[in-house]
Amino acid sequence: MSIREAVPADVPAMLAIYAEYVTQTAVSFEYEVPSEAEFTRRLAEHTAVYPWLVWEEDNRVLGYCYAGRAFERAAYAWNAEISCYLAHEAQHRGIGRQLYARVEELLCRQGCRKVFAVVTSANEPSLAFHRSIGYRDAACFRQVGFKFGRWYDVTWLEKSLCPLGEPSEFPISWKEVL
Template sequence: MSSARQEPVTRPATPEDAAGCRDVYAPYVRETTVTFETEVPDVEEFAGRITRALEHHDWLVAELDGRVLGYAYAGPVKERAAYRWSCEVSVYLAPEARGNGLGRALYRELFTRLEARGFRRLLAIITLPNEASVALHRALGFRESGRLERIGFKHGRWLDVTWMQADLGPDPLAPPAPPD
């Protein structure tokens, strides 16, 4: 008898995934400088974030046996109309889900969906140091486009962030149709 290893399923998020996403995110808030949030958002806030992301961008979860192991989402870079072809992206994984390609798989699916919606630029804002995140983004075609020094203060120290960006679409210079 073969014991095939079960793989996580990637699917669009729903507001009902809020608790699972919050559980993945909470250790990043409490224990790291990966996010500049200092209080873990409640489930209601997370449900609102998912709902807002799904209106114009996207939010995906990876789950196994009904448990959220990670998620990736996109949101606006800025509110001005000229930014409408660009979006900020993020990915978060539960500790036991790291190092197995799940972040890359979530991002690839997210990017495919964003491209289909008309987006042409991706932006990732990464707190430094975070070599794993920088390496993931580089592997997916991102390049460093700026750095803000001592921009955030968390866990008793000033932190830098790097801005990384990547292009989407067959011709990143062609004028696109507006995203839906």
């Protein structure tokens, strides 16, 4: 088993994991599973600046975790948003915790000060997980996502990665801190 950088060849495996969240749950608010081309585009866009890692066992990707820009304006540059998706058989084994720890470490080394997680009310285990690893509730938006015939809340959770202080420069690409 290993944690490593996600590469385009991992897209089919990651997309297979994600597809279940899209088609069978309200964990993802997407209605349609992205195409391989779209998922590959997302991977390239995120990894230009932020980490995207996979958990691999026996040459099989069982999960992935990535970060991205949390907000658009320049003053928000020291923040990131994190997401993680695991195959069913990878859940409840501490894999998410290990992936998060590695992505958070890289974000801190990049110069990010805070990380946000966005979790739907359809995913109580994820809310509990985030709270158990130091995330705290920052905001709850009531009944903002509609999927499978019902409305869901969205909770934003936040975690401080590094002391705030006054930064001397903008965060750098994660590839510069590997």
